[in-house]
């Protein structure tokens with residue numbers, strides 16, 4: 670069983686981890702072995718990314734403990750890091766939006782840094798998003814082998830860039846994970862369509878975990894966490910704008926059959 674964990678994170682780290690602990694306990698009870706958390710699960714809003722980055726070691730320690738207590742792998746949504754993956758401090762004071770994946774012993778098995786940054790106006794109360802003012806983009810495509818197939822890591826706005834997903838498929842991905850904090854407006858218009866398209870064109874499972882509800886006065890996120898199979902079918906979702914667990918069994922045999930009967934990867938004639 671894999672799960673998308675839907676959350677409503679606010680600005681208190683302690684409260685958010687308490688919320689997460691309950692959701693992970695529920696997931697473990699339901700037999701989940703791999704749990705995907707949303708973007709900015711630990712802190713959403715004030716006190717700011719640089720401050721949260723200073724707490725990164727403590728948050729990773731908490732997550733490692735949760736992995737061992739609940740015997741599950743965790744895809745830790747996104748966390749701000751003031752360091753690049755090679756350990757170098759980011760010179761201009763920005764941070765990276767990093768997605769760590771931990772195994773059931775709490776050991777970090779990989780890290781992906783969000784490549785595409787959300788600099789956009791979507792016509793909501795927030796008015797303008799300028800992620801690149803605070804975040805430095807990552808540049809590496811990252812996959813991680815797990816006992817349930819190879820996981821390909823992406824974050825939120827990355828969903829709009831199919832070339833990343835194709836690169837992940839070429840690198841052997843079976844399970845695409847997408848921690849997100851999609852805006853309510855763009856989520857309603859594009860979320861499910863884009864997720865299903867990525868599943869269909871890569872012939873991978875997609876596990877999409879979203880933030881949901883209100884965050885302060887200006888931010889509202891779409892939620893609708895879901896798990897989609899390589900045929901593009903939504904296996905389960907959480908349409909309610911509240912925290913919860915979307916737990917699904919992924920049949921990799923079915924995926925292999927589909928890839929055999931419609932071998933998209935060997936039919937490709939153009940690279941992009």
Ligand SMILES: O=C(O)CNC(=O)[C@H](CS)NC(=O)CCC(=O)C(=O)O
Nearest residue numbers: 709787798800825826850851852855
């Ligand atoms: O800033 C934070 O606190 C948390 N980070 C986010 O919410 C990020 C960057 S602003 N959001 C997205 O990437 C939304 C993309 C999106 O909604 C779309 O592609 O339509």
